[in-house]
Amino acid sequence: xxxxxxxxxxxxxxxxxxxxxxxxxxxxxxxxxxxxxxxxxxxxxxxxxxxxxxxxxxxxxxxxxxxxxxxxxxxxxxxxxxxxxxxxxxxxxxxxxxxxxxxxxxxxxxxxxxxxxxxxxxxxxxxxxxxxxxxxxxxxxxxxxxxxxxxxxxx
Amino acid sequence: xxxxxxxxxxxxxxxxxxxxxxxxxxxxxxxxxxxxxxxxxxxxxxxxxxxxxxxxxxxxxxxxxxxxxxxxxxxxxxxxxxxxxxxxxxxxxxxxxxxxxxxxxxxxxxxxxxxxxxxxxxxxxxxxxxxxxxxxxxxxxxxxxxxxxxxxxxxxxxxxxxxxxxxxxxxxxxxxxxxxxxxxxxxxxxxxxxxxxxxxxxxxxxxxxxxxxxxxxxxxxxxxxxxxxxxxxxxxxxxxxxxxxxxxxxxxxxxxxxxxxxxxxxxxxxxxxxxxxxxxxxxxxxxxxxxxxxxxxxxxxxxxxxxxxxxxxxxxxxxxxxxxxxxxxxxxxxxxxxxxxxxxxxxxxxxxxxxxxxxxxxxxxxxxxxxxxxxxxxxxxxxxxxxxxxxxxxxxxxxxxxxxxxxxxxxxxxxxxxxxxxxxxxxxxxxxxxxxxxxxxxxxxxxxxxxxxxxxxxxxxxxxxxxxxxxxxxxxxxxxxxxxxxxxxxxxxxxxxxxxx
Numbered sequence: 001x002x003x004x005x006x007x008x009x010x011x012x013x014x015x016x017x018x019x020x021x022x023x024x025x026x027x028x029x030x031x032x033x034x035x036x037x038x039x040x041x042x043x044x045x046x047x048x049x050x051x052x053x054x055x056x057x058x059x060x061x062x063x064x065x066x067x068x069x070x071x072x073x074x075x076x077x078x079x080x081x082x083x084x085x086x087x088x089x090x091x092x093x094x095x096x097x098x099x100x101x102x103x104x105x106x107x108x109x110x111x112x113x114x115x116x117x118x119x120x121x122x123x124x125x126x127x128x129x130x131x132x133x134x135x136x137x138x139x140x141x142x143x144x145x146x147x148x149x150x151x152x153x154x155x
Numbered sequence: 156x157x158x159x160x161x162x163x164x165x166x167x168x169x170x171x172x173x174x175x176x177x178x179x180x181x182x183x184x185x186x187x188x189x190x191x192x193x194x195x196x197x198x199x200x201x202x203x204x205x206x207x208x209x210x211x212x213x214x215x216x217x218x219x220x221x222x223x224x225x226x227x228x229x230x231x232x233x234x235x236x237x238x239x240x241x242x243x244x245x246x247x248x249x250x251x252x253x254x255x256x257x258x259x260x261x262x263x264x265x266x267x268x269x270x271x272x273x274x275x276x277x278x279x280x281x282x283x284x285x286x287x288x289x290x291x292x293x294x295x296x297x298x299x300x301x302x303x304x305x306x307x308x309x310x311x312x313x314x315x316x317x318x319x320x321x322x323x324x325x326x327x328x329x330x331x332x333x334x335x336x337x338x339x340x341x342x343x344x345x346x347x348x349x350x351x352x353x354x355x356x357x358x359x360x361x362x363x364x365x366x367x368x369x370x371x372x373x374x375x376x377x378x379x380x381x382x383x384x385x386x387x388x389x390x391x392x393x394x395x396x397x398x399x400x401x402x403x404x405x406x407x408x409x410x411x412x413x414x415x416x417x418x419x420x421x422x423x424x425x426x427x428x429x430x431x432x433x434x435x436x437x438x439x440x441x442x443x444x445x446x447x448x449x450x451x452x453x454x455x456x457x458x459x460x461x462x463x464x465x466x467x468x469x470x471x472x473x474x475x476x477x478x479x480x481x482x483x484x485x486x487x488x489x490x491x492x493x494x495x496x497x498x499x500x501x502x503x504x505x506x507x508x509x510x511x512x513x514x515x516x517x518x519x520x521x522x523x524x525x526x527x528x529x530x531x532x533x534x535x536x537x538x539x540x541x542x543x544x545x546x547x548x549x550x551x552x553x554x555x556x557x558x559x560x561x562x563x564x565x566x567x568x569x570x571x572x573x574x575x576x577x578x579x580x581x582x583x584x585x586x587x588x589x590x591x592x593x594x595x596x597x598x599x600x601x602x603x604x605x606x607x608x609x610x611x612x613x614x615x616x617x618x619x620x621x622x623x624x625x626x627x628x629x630x631x632x633x634x635x636x637x638x639x640x641x642x643x644x645x646x647x648x649x650x651x652x653x654x655x656x
Contacts, residue, residue, distance in 0.1 A: 037603040077374060081552070082573050085570060089566060100553070101549055109545060110543070110545035127557060131557055135208070
């Protein structure tokens, strides 16, 4: 089932990509336009994608092997990845990173809630110190971040 | 300046305190990465790319070379002591290495593996030094048709030699090439597939894609895998010394592995992995005691371990000489160079000699460091496996997130990371290899540019583009290399049928 879904997804992508490619100027052999290379790729992807989809649908349906897409841990990690940019924008580095890290620790059942909390806190502060303080990476910062740099003398 | 003088200049660059420290850090990190299953050299280099932003380009390259070599050294430790390959290039070492450890010869296996890696690493650097300079000299004569030919043939070999299904590899390759077309067209300035997002104007960044497909996807796959408890075989320091007969039996496999590994390293694809299998089969075939293979033959450790290290040197040749990465790890190295405003290519050796020769010299130094570092600390490295994955995986996620954000301070890059992390989890779970996609994303723009320039040069006459002397030779040699195995197999089958009849 998963194989079929993915092969269909590839086919849909190929169709959309082909439509986008031909809408660009394809040009001529002597003067290739912006759409020539994408069109060639899209045609090849569509042909191979269609053949692959045909093969997966022709093969007898077998129960899915391997990991499930809906298991809590990977789904939680995916969720954390999607939410993190929003949090980072709204709450700056320390708070957003702490929240995501703590959630990930709990999702993966790392020891107790208290240990997860303290480890997330320590790791967040330490990573800010390393990246922003020592390596000079510019991370979204507010009052708390400035305070950390101040007390470590790296401001 | 001759090669020796240039090498001495390289040693002056590599021996500065900063470069020595980063070479050591790279070697140490690489060894840890090699020990930990799942996070290979590619994933770790992608994760640590942001660390190199504050370094000068030469230091960054020295750091990455240390990681790559270190991973090859570290991978053997857990293969021998725990029967767990730290990374794919150490799978073969498990076969005889673990058997040796069970028989109380684990220390000898570790030493032979480290010494073999050192010898092979050093020999391959000599090969790299000469091959890269010669190839770069030749490549100055290359025009757009030749660069298109190298890109196309490189990707073709990659899909052929990568693991898994051929059709899935081709699909991943085409998806990578499609992604490479996102962004403003370099010739006409037309925006392509940007959906009005200014963040996509420069194209899809390589770093979040690589980190998503390799780093995040690995974490998600690791989160669903069941933990296995392996019994570690302990080795005392005094057991590390091999017997005289074990040394004697290892010399030829190490030398053969070095040559094989270097040559296979020149090919696109997972060359360190392939080289170990080829070396193992060669040693088994040449051995007077093939029955010992699988039961703890020292040749089965010496050859493959030498081969995977030598392949690393080989893999650097096309990158440093042509600017074309043939392995995903080398694509990360290109990413690092581009981040520092350096476009790798045939002129790199003449325009940035301190970088080229500094990296070469640092490889010699790094190999010595690894030899000194690995043997005394072998138990310590093996214990790294005891870190619970519930702690390790979230930390990798956070490093990936900070790493990606730190390059461009871009939220779009974070979404790209999330998207490719999820896609990587889905694709890798179904046997789609991410390496062709990542390499195509890096090589794609070069290929498209070369193709369009060639077509304009020859007014759209594709035959002229293909049958130029150099590009024609590249296509011909590659076609022979791709078809020859099938022909040889056919001949062998016919012979077998004839003898059976």
